[in-house]
Amino acid sequence: MNTPIVEASEIVKNYQKETTTIPVLRSVCLRMVKGEFLAIMGASGSGKSTLLNIIGCLDRPTTGSYLLDGVDVLKSSDDQLSRMRSRYLGFVFQTFNLISNLTVFENIELPFLYHTINQKEISERVHTAIEQVGLSDRINHRPAELSGGEMQRVSIARALAIQPKLILADEPTGNLDSLNSREIMLLFKRLHNQGGTIILVTHDPQVASYADSCVTISDGQIIGESL
Ligand SMILES: Nc1ncnc2c1ncn2[C@@H]1O[C@H](COP(=O)(O)OP(=O)(O)O)[C@@H](O)[C@H]1O
Numbered sequence: 001m002n003t004p005i006v007e008a009s010e011i012v013k014n015y016q017k018e019t020t021t022i023p024v025l026r027s028v029c030l031r032m033v034k035g036e037f038l039a040i041m042g043a044s045g046s047g048k049s050t051l052l053n054i055i056g057c058l059d060r061p062t063t064g065s066y067l068l069d070g071v072d073v074l075k076s077s078d079d080q081l082s083r084m085r086s087r088y089l090g091f092v093f094q095t096f097n098l099i100s101n102l103t104v105f106e107n108i109e110l111p112f113l114y115h116t117i118n119q120k121e122i123s124e125r126v127h128t129a130i131e132q133v134g135l136s137d138r139i140n141h142r143p144a145e146l147s148g149g150e151m152q153r154v155s156i157a158r159a160l161a162i163q164p165k166l167i168l169a170d171e172p173t174g175n176l177d178s179l180n181s182r183e184i185m186l187l188f189k190r191l192h193n194q195g196g197t198i199i200l201v202t203h204d205p206q207v208a209s210y211a212d213s214c215v216t217i218s219d220g221q222i223i224g225e226s227l
């Protein structure tokens with residue numbers, strides 16, 4: 001289980017605002033193997049989401065090199081990257097990003113719009129994912145009929161249904177109270193124990209403590225690593 005999934009070297013990300021260059025990531029190197037549960041911790045504005053978006057192929061670095069599961073992301077076209085995202089990556093966000101007029105089942109089914117899997121297989125995958133997060137009895141509910149913790153569990157099921165190689169979670173407990181945060185983190189831990197590979201971004205050391213390893217980012221640079 002020492003196969004690398006993320007191999008990012010000297011990642012630089014600058015934003016250009018008129019004539020000023022704003023450096024956001026300054027030579028970040030990150031390596032992660034399959035089966036790892038890694039936390040990226042840092043204060044607000046330190047560059048965590050920018051780094052996660054690059055790892056998740058939602059954004060490209062200004063310079064540097066990045067291999068995702070052996071694929072050179074910088075040499076891939078936008079079409080190739082969106083295919084990688086929809087097949088291999090499961091995203092979980094602070095704000096859940098569920099569609100309010102769709103049921104739980106329909107929300108979890110959405111990522112399959114870009115797949116060529118048949119409806120029977122999709123239905124089986126959705127049911128398995130909803131069972132994994134313990135919400136089988138809410139499958140026909142709409143998001144407004146769920147608690148915050150339940151909504152986040154649905155968004156985790158949506159990420160799981162495609163059977164991703166890597167789960168990327170950006171402040172997944174940011175909108176939850178402490179009890180629900182704990183439940184969500186125990187769920188991530190269980191998914192990791194079942195073989196899942198997870199990157200979690202958080203500003204909260206308590207949340208980061210559920211991961212196996214942690215890197216700390218400050219002002220766009222990795223300043224510490226702990227196992
Ligand atoms: N599109 C953008 N244009 C200019 N600056 C940006 C943009 N996105 C993020 N930034 C800046 O980059 C820095 C890091 O942002 P971000 O990665 O969102 O931090 P974090 O997730 O750690 O709070 C912040 O100072 C932010 O203002």
Ligand SMILES: [Mg+2]
Nearest residue numbers: 048049050170
């Ligand atoms: Mg952020």
